[in-house]
Every structure is written in C-alpha cells, then in structure tokens.
Amino acid sequence: MTLADISEHCHNITNSYLAVTNGSELVESTQEAIRLTRYHLLEEVFSRWDPFGNQLSFSYNGGKDCQVLLILYLSCLWEFFITKTRNSQYDSQYHQFPLQFLPTVYINQAETFNTLEQSIESARERYFLSIYESPRNQTSMPEAFENYLKVHSTAKAIVIGIRYTDPFGADLCCIQETDSGWPQFMRVQPLLHWTLANVWSILLYSNEEICGLYEKGFTSIGGINSTVPNPALKIRNDDATSCGKRNPFEWEISNAYGKETPCNKVKVSKLTDADEVLLQSTGQLDFHPGWFLINDSLERAGRIRR
Template sequence: MSLGEIAERCYNMTTSYLKVSTSSIIIKETQDAVRLTRQHLLEEVFTRWSPLNGEISFSYNGGKDCQVLLLLYLSCLWEFFIIQAERSQYDFKYQKFPMNNLFSVYIDLAKTFPTLENFVNLTSERYQLSLYSSMREHGTKASNMSCAFGDFLKRYPETQAILIGVRATDPFGDTLMAIQKTDSNWPDFYRVQPILHWKLANIWSFLLYSDEPICGLYGNGFTSIGGIDTTIPNPYLIDSKDNRSKLSLEFQWEIDNAFERGNDKINVLEVDPDDQLWLKKLGSEKYLPGWYLINDEIERAGRIKK
C-alpha cells in the first residue's frame, strides 16, 4: 500500500468506528476520544504546522499508544488531503496524495525486545514511515532519549513539532498539555500530545476494531513494554482461576466486527523466537492477552525496577 492508500484505509476505518451504534460505554467513550483527537489534529496542529514538509514529525516506538495515534494521524492526513483537493479547481480524480512517506523518528534504546523491534520494522513499511533511526544514523543504540532527539534535530532542523503517544495515566502524564514546549533540559521543539485523554480501554477498543497488526508481546500478557531488563508480562494477567474470575473480555464486539476483516482471527503477530525462549525461562505460567486488562492503574504492573 502507498501512503495515500493506508491513509485512506485509516480514514475509512475511523469513520466506520465513529458510526458504530452501540450500548457499549467503552465504545461510546472511545468514539468521543477519537473525535477530540481528530479535531485537535485537524484544527490545531495542521493549521499551525504543515504535515507535508517535515515541520511535524512523529515519535514512534511500536507501542500500542503511538500505533493508535498513528492510525488517527493517518486518517487526518487523508481528510486534510480531501479538504485541500476539494478547494482545488481540478477534479478529485486528477489529485495526487501529496506525500509518499511520513516524517517519523525512532530512538533505538538498548535492550529492546526483538519482537518489538521486528514490529517497528514491519509497521514502518506498512505505514510508509520515513523512520529516522538513531541506530542507523550513529551505529550504536541510544542510552539517553533527550540527547538522541538532539541528534535527530541536528539532522532534521526543519522539525518544529513532534507527536507523542503519551497518555495522562502514564507517569507524570497528568500535568502534560496537548501542545507544549519541551522542558529546558531537552532540545527545543513543541511536544504534540493528542491522546492524553485516552484510557487503556479506549486504546484496546480502537486497536482491536482496526484489525491493524498488533505486536505479539501484547498477545502474551504484556500491557506496557519497556526494556527487556525492566519488563515482564503483567502479573495480573497470569491465566489462573483467581485472575480469570476478576477479568473479563470487554472487546468481543470489536473482535467479531473488526474493520474489513477477511477471517475471524485477531491480527496479533508472532513473538520472536529469542523472546519466546526468554519467556520460557521466566516461568511456566500462561498469560491472558493484554486486552483483558483495562485498569489503567495496573497497566504498568509488569514494569519492574532493577
């Protein structure tokens, strides 16, 4: 798929999600969350910076939150294109989607799960990311995010604003704003944070409905992915009788009615063999998929301090 084609798919998928008529409170809340994010992108971000020329970039690490933001960003790019095209004197059929790739940045941090790295590569192709990689640029993995973004800005000085898939329920997330400058100890640019209001349940509902590929770690009990040394599957998702009595699958409708799905399988990818070995060494427990957990307070229960 070209960037125009995947952007159009995301637009159609999002429109379809917004049209769902349901008694599910989660879906209704997620529809509101989608509307707010889209409105923010179209009315406050794309009017301030152009998505076409590198003024805006997208920070992407393959996690579920930035993936959801990416789907919404692509859907808005398509809408932005349609609006521009309608203003033009030429017929729509003569209009060409104005970009081939999406400006984006990935900081390769040390000790990342191979499954997540594979997912970044795969989705980078799917979403036509022109992905700056700190590893490719400098030959070593980064140990410090702000320095790595400093290097990125030296390479792409036209960057004014970077999109981030952070949520208010993340550590220190409750004081963040939708658009703000970076802190003084960070390189100078605007942070654009359009999914602060999204809860964990909203992320799963939208992602499962989208039928876009889901990183394999989430299929195996992960709910939040950090480095290999500091992340284990979420203990609240151990497949025990006790946990099962406390958890329930809230997204059966999204799974059964996923957008344009040809089969009845959730589009969750394989775990890399190295990570499978690592998981085996960790213990013999089986885990329920990440989307069985919707309590934001324990989303990071698998993040451990060393």
Template sequence: MSLEGVAEHCYNITQSYLDLANQTSIVDETKEAIKLTRDYLLKDIFKRWDPFSGQISFSYNGGKDCQVLLIVYLSCLWEFFKESIRISQFSLKFQKFPLEYLPTVYIDQAETFQTLEDFIELTKNRYFLSLYESPRNQTSMPQAFRNYLDLNENTEAIVIGIRHTDPYGEKLKCIERTDSNWPDFIRLQPLLHWKLANVWSLLLYSGEELCGLYEYGFTSIGGVNTTRPNPFLKKGPGEDNGEAITNHFSWEISNAYGKAQEDSSVPVTRVSDADLDIIQKTDDSAYYPGWFLIEDSKERAGRS
C-alpha cells in the same frame, strides 16, 4: 499500497468506528476520544504546522499507544488532504498526495525485544514511515532527539503518544514546548485524554496487526530486562485478584474493520523464539492477552 492508500484506509477505519451505533459504553467513550483528537489535529495542529512540509515528525516505538495514534493521525492526514483540495477545480483522482513517507523518529534506547524490533520494521513498511532509528544505547533520550533535529532542520514539532495516565503524564497539555533540559521543539500530545480501554477498543476494531507480545499478557512494553507479562493477567489459582478477568472487546474483535466474517482471532505478529525463551525462563505461567486489562492504574504492573 502507498502512504496515500494507507491514510485513506485509516480514515475508513476511524470513520466506520465513529458510525457504530448501540455498542458498548467503551465504544461511546472512545468515539468521543477520537473526535477530540481529530479536533486537536485538524482544527489546531495542522493549521499551525503543515503536516506535508516536514515541520511535524511522529515519535514511534511500535507500542500500542503510538500505533493507535498513528491510525488516527493518518486518518486526519487524509481528511486534511481532501479538505485542502476541496476548492480545487480538479477532482480527487487528479490530485497528488503531497507525502510519500511519514517523517518518524524511533529512539532505540533500552535493550528492545526482538519481537518489537520486528514489529517496528513491519509497520515501517505498512504505514510508509520514513523512520529515523537512533544508534542503540549510545546516548540519552534528549541527546538522541537533538541528533535527530540536527539532521532534520525543518522539524518544529513532534507527535507523541503519551496519555495522562502514563508516568509524568498527568499535567501535560496537548501542545507544549519541551523542558529546558531538552532540545527545543513543540510536543504534540493529542492522545492525552485516552484511557487504556479506548486504546484497545479502536486498535482491536481496526483489524491492524498488533505486536505479538501483547497476546502474551504484556500491557506496556519497555526493555527486555525490565518488562514482563502483566501479573494481573496471570491465569490459574488466585487469578481473579478480586475481579473476574474477562475480554471487554469481543465485539470489536469479531466485527473488526474489513473482516469478511465473524472470527474471534486477533491479528498479531509472531513472538520471536528468543523472546519466548526470555519470557518463559523466569515464569512459565500462562497469561490472558494484554487487552483483557482495562484498568489504567494496572497498565504498567509488568514494568519495573
């Protein structure tokens, strides 16, 4: 595989998702969300910043939001490449994909779950990321980005997987400059309009491996000392919190892209023993997987 190969694979995933007919209202809504993100990237962002020249970097921390955005971003990169050579006299097989690795930045700020660290390492290889990792805990987020920009002077814009329902996300726009207390760059935020259900739907349909913590009831992953499984997903007495806990994505899971036959398992990475100890030390209850939760307002209930 190569970046070109995985970009084409991501294109095939999103295209196949967009071609789905007569599924759930979540699928219909997610298709609209994908189309808008695709328009932002292809019709606006890639016209202003060349994704093949190092002007754009991708901020990545292994979370579900940046993973789903990465899939759509790579899909668009493939489409942009195909479009750019459409008028060429040579056919696709004689054209070289202009990037070998995707410029990516990860700020290793809080104490991170080992499982997430492992997932970042795995996906760095899976998606051909040229991953800058800031030294752990050494500095503030703005300073860490400043250090990254000092080392990567071509970078003008950074893709961020923030959504309107995230803290401080409500009023953001797809393209905007950083605030004055941050190093100067353009924030590219083409996932803002996605709901939690849209993220799970495409991610589970993609058949791509997810970070194993999500299977243990995590719905958003912060630091080791500040994140626990989401209390709204706890099994057992009082589990319903007023509503039945159900899996809204059985169809996506059973019909995931590239699956040979119906199979109800979700590909996830192994949770490290150390993380299992941490999770079970304070609470040994069982939890439904993170994708059983679709209410945006409850997504961060496991984070303090």
C-alpha cells in the same frame, strides 16, 4: 500500496468505528476520544504546521498507544488532503497525495524485545514510515532528539502518543514546548485524554496487526530487562472453574473492521524464537492477553526494576 492508500484505509477504519451504534458506553467514550484527537490534529496542529511540509515528525516505538495515534494521524492526513482537494479549483484527478513516507523518529535507549523490533519493522513497511533510529545506549533522550533535529532541521513539532495516565503525563497539554534541558521543539500530544480501554477498543476493532507480546500478557512494553507480562493477568488455577477473566473487547474483536465473518482471532505479530525461549525459560507463558486489562492504574505493573 502507498502512504496515500494506507492513510485512506485508516480513514475508513476511523469512520467505520465512529458509525458504530451498538449501545456500548465504552465505544461511545472512545468515539468521543477520537473526535477530540481529530479536532486537535485537524484544527490546531495541521493549521499550524503543514503535515505535508516536513515540519511535523511522528514519534513511534511500536507500542499500542503510538499505533492508535498513528492510525488516527494517517486518517487525519487523508482528510486534510481530500479537504484541500475539494476546495481547489482543479479537478481531484489533478491532485497527488504530497507525501510518500511519514517522517518518523524512534528513540530507543534500552535493549528491547526483538518481537517489538520486528513489529516496528512491519509497521515501517505497512505505514510507509521513514524512520530515524537513534544509536542505542549512546545518549540520553534529549541528546537523541538533539541529534535527530540536526539531521531533520525542518522539524518544528513532534507528535507523541503519551496519555495523562502515563508517568509524568498528568500535567501535560496537547501542544507545548519541550522542558528546559531538552532541545527546543513543540510537543504535540493529542492522545492525552485516552484511557487504556479506549486504546484497546479502537486498536482491536481496527484489525491492524499489533505486537505479539501483547497477546502474551504484556500491557506496557519497555526494555527487555525491565518488562514482564503483567502480573494482574496471570492465569490462576481457579480461573478454569470461575471462567477466568472476561475479555472486555469481544465485540470489537468479532466485529473488527473488514472481517467478513465474525471470528475471535486478533491479528498479532509472531513472537520471535528468542522471545519465546525467554518467556518459556522464565515461566512467563500463562497469562491472559494484555487487552484483558482495562484498569489504567495497573497498566505498568509489568514494568520492573532488576
């Protein structure tokens, strides 16, 4: 496997999802969301900064939003490559995918769950990420990026998986400069228009492994001392009689990309022993999976202040 192979794989996942005609309004709205993100990346971003020329970096923290964006980004990288190849006078066999690793930056300030750390490690291998990780707890986020740019001086723009519904997300736009007090670079935010349900729909369809904490009721993963499973997903005693909460993504899970026979298993990374003990000791094990929640306004209900 190479970065080229996984990019082609992500391209196939995306095209397969775009070809779905199951009559679901959610799938249709996610297809629209994908088309707009692809337009932003292919027409506005890659035409401005060469994705094969070290001018673009990808911000990755293991969360579901940046994983969805990574799948779409790699898919567009593949499309950009094959379009260039097709337009070239030389036969396609003479073209080599110009990148071996994707320049990636992981700014990590709080102490995180080691299940998340392990899932970032798996992503590093699976998606051929060349990850710069900031020294933990030493600096503010702007300082961490300043340090990143000292090491990666060719980076002009950083791709971020922020959405309008995230805190401070409402007034952002796809391509903009950083604010004052931040080092100067361009922010590329092609996922702004996505809803929580859009994110889960393609992510569960992709059949890519996701962080195991999501299966345990987490919906937005922050620091270990400030995140619990989402209280809106707590399994209540009367759930058994009222059939509980319904999984809104049964179709995506059973028809996931590459599944030979329909089955309702989601590929999740294993919870580490330490996180298993933590959740058990704090009585936080009886929750529906994170993808049972599609209400954007409750997405961060598991983020707490201690």
